[in-house]
Amino acid sequence: MGHLSLVNVSKSFGKTPVLKGLSMDIRSGEFVTLLGESGCGKTTTLRCVAGLETADSGDILLNGESIKDLPPDKRNVNTVFQNYALFPHMNVYDNIAYGPKLRRASKNEIKRGVAEMLDLVKMPGLEKRMPGQLSGGQRQRVAIARALINKPQILLLDEPLGALDMKLRQHMQLELKHIQAQAGVTCVYVTHDQDEALNMSTRIAVMNGGAFEQVGTPQEVYEQPRTAFVAGFVGERNIHPVSVEGHNGDVTNVILDGIRIKARGSALLKAGDSARLAVHTDRAVILPQAPGPGGHLYDNILPCVVQSVNYSGHRTKISVLLNGGITFIIAEYNQSGSNTTVSDGMNAYVAFDANEGVLVSAV
Amino acid sequence: MAWLKRNIAGLPAFLWMAVLVGIPLIYIIVLSFLTRNPDGTVGFVFTLANYDRITDPVTVSIFMDSFGAALLTSACALLIGYPFAYFVSRLDKKLRFYVLVFLMIAFWTSSLIRTYGWIIILQTNGVLSGLFERLGFIKEPARFMYSYPSVIAVTTYMFLPFMILPVYNAVEKIDPTLYEASYDLGAGKVKTFAKITLPLSSSGIAGGVTLVFVPSVGLYFISDLIGGARTMLLGSLIKNQMDSARNWPFGAALSVVMLGLVGLFVVFYLSLAKDNGEGLF
Numbered sequence: 001m002g003h004l005s006l007v008n009v010s011k012s013f014g015k016t017p018v019l020k021g022l023s024m025d026i027r028s029g030e031f032v033t034l035l036g037e038s039g040c041g042k043t044t045t046l047r048c049v050a051g052l053e054t055a056d057s058g059d060i061l062l063n064g065e066s067i068k069d070l071p072p073d074k075r076n077v078n079t080v081f082q083n084y085a086l087f088p089h090m091n092v093y094d095n096i097a098y099g100p101k102l103r104r105a106s107k108n109e110i111k112r113g114v115a116e117m118l119d120l121v122k123m124p125g126l127e128k129r130m131p132g133q134l135s136g137g138q139r140q141r142v143a144i145a146r147a148l149i150n151k152p153q154i155l156l157l158d159e160p161l162g163a164l165d166m167k168l169r170q171h172m173q174l175e176l177k178h179i180q181a182q183a184g185v186t187c188v189y190v191t192h193d194q195d196e197a198l199n200m201s202t203r204i205a206v207m208n209g210g211a212f213e214q215v216g217t218p219q220e221v222y223e224q225p226r227t228a229f230v231a232g233f234v235g236e237r238n239i240h241p242v243s244v245e246g247h248n249g250d251v252t253n254v255i256l257d258g259i260r261i262k263a264r265g266s267a268l269l270k271a272g273d274s275a276r277l278a279v280h281t282d283r284a285v286i287l288p289q290a291p292g293p294g295g296h297l298y299d300n301i302l303p304c305v306v307q308s309v310n311y312s313g314h315r316t317k318i319s320v321l322l323n324g325g326i327t328f329i330i331a332e333y334n335q336s337g338s339n340t341t342v343s344d345g346m347n348a349y350v351a352f353d354a355n356e357g358v359l360v361s362a363v
Numbered sequence: 364m365a366w367l368k369r370n371i372a373g374l375p376a377f378l379w380m381a382v383l384v385g386i387p388l389i390y391i392i393v394l395s396f397l398t399r400n401p402d403g404t405v406g407f408v409f410t411l412a413n414y415d416r417i418t419d420p421v422t423v424s425i426f427m428d429s430f431g432a433a434l435l436t437s438a439c440a441l442l443i444g445y446p447f448a449y450f451v452s453r454l455d456k457k458l459r460f461y462v463l464v465f466l467m468i469a470f471w472t473s474s475l476i477r478t479y480g481w482i483i484i485l486q487t488n489g490v491l492s493g494l495f496e497r498l499g500f501i502k503e504p505a506r507f508m509y510s511y512p513s514v515i516a517v518t519t520y521m522f523l524p525f526m527i528l529p530v531y532n533a534v535e536k537i538d539p540t541l542y543e544a545s546y547d548l549g550a551g552k553v554k555t556f557a558k559i560t561l562p563l564s565s566s567g568i569a570g571g572v573t574l575v576f577v578p579s580v581g582l583y584f585i586s587d588l589i590g591g592a593r594t595m596l597l598g599s600l601i602k603n604q605m606d607s608a609r610n611w612p613f614g615a616a617l618s619v620v621m622l623g624l625v626g627l628f629v630v631f632y633l634s635l636a637k638d639n640g641e642g643l644f
Contacts, residue, residue: 083540150548
């Protein structure tokens, strides 16, 4: 198991900077996901670790030793490529045995290793198949086995589930986690899919424009976004500019277009600062009438007009206009036999607790 | 009838082949079983004498030499053409286009004219001799003409594009992430070339070798012009029989045997190439 450190890693393609001083420590056995939109530098970061690109400056340490300038074949890290990159002229056995053969392992050792790997990825007995005869999910498994048989210090995965359909993808997420736990390998995983990142990672590094916006556990990144980008990228939120009025205990009061709102306390902000208020669409509720005594006392109850109601399977998305003319989206979870009580044009109330209103910096 | 309906669109091609390939071929085969009259005309008397004459040691050795020369030419074309195609495929798109266009331009010029061009280079006091003299490799003018290596060199040159294009086509199609995967799994550049690039381009090699080998067996003007009387190859022999010796039936018999042997060779070679699914290696 390997411990990977990125120290101020920078890289440009021509005059375009793609990585801007990345620093991060990845501990042994961790499953770290680099999450971001395409072009944010997540794949380039992975390729710098693999040795397929060379960082312009900074350093990459594996178990404390610099691997920055080593060629890819001299690094004890292996990659599962986005399109699998299985060798089309070799059968499953030869694909998986590619690494051990290069290391001149004995025939018996290779045989045992391949069988072990095929067991691990649940494909025993398929040694003789050619890659062209395998389904997408099977190719994926062979690609993982081909990398893991080399017992890498770090396993790099570049959107490995991107080409699979949704059902198979969800299945493979669990399976990958299981394989990682069994092989006990440190993983760096690249994806643009937040569900994948939240499901699988011990930590997520949200990337934007070649820099880490926030690094933290899935809970931290989801519940306590530190920047407007993270708040917008992870989860589905209403994000609106507000100005800070002042603090009141655990609560920070802000003004949203003339409406006073109680938000989760943020020590970083002072009265008069501008900030952004982020509220998860499924953590606010819509009430047809102002709640009477006895019900849950929401910290914020804002009158609104319902604009549209959209049924989308497990949820219904309701778009409303607040008094100031601001659009707010609420997602209600559907249950059989109960439909939403509001309809287009109705007057209603949006309600949420102060703790659900997260304040992030304005930029 | 259904068969006819399905293939009706191919009828013009079929007619074309029948008139331009089928009939001449039948003509040559029939001719090879006829006799030559003393005055050089063809006599309509059936005989196997023409084929019997091919087993003559002199003719057999000409066959051997010709197939040997064609094999050597294919090998040389592969040794020069493969690296060339490989490096062209690694150039950036624009440069690649220009290199291939220049290759094609050379290809379009009449091969007879290009052969005469080689005579100017190879003759005594020619360009090559002069260059070697300047560089101090030789003391007096040398003659490269009328030698076996010169025939092989010029034939190789002539057929090089037939090797380069199929190989280029095959190498260019290889997904570059396969190279990356190979490096990633611990192979250096040489191992990656041997285990990934070469096997995945073997269909191009098979195509190129066939395209160079087949025409160079029967080629006559290069061995005539560059090799002179010293190197008698099959193409020249057939040409002489048809031309100056006026023995059409024997010329036809030589052609039929050559065609048969080349056909056998190609079938054998391509079956080798198919063995491993993808190709030769």
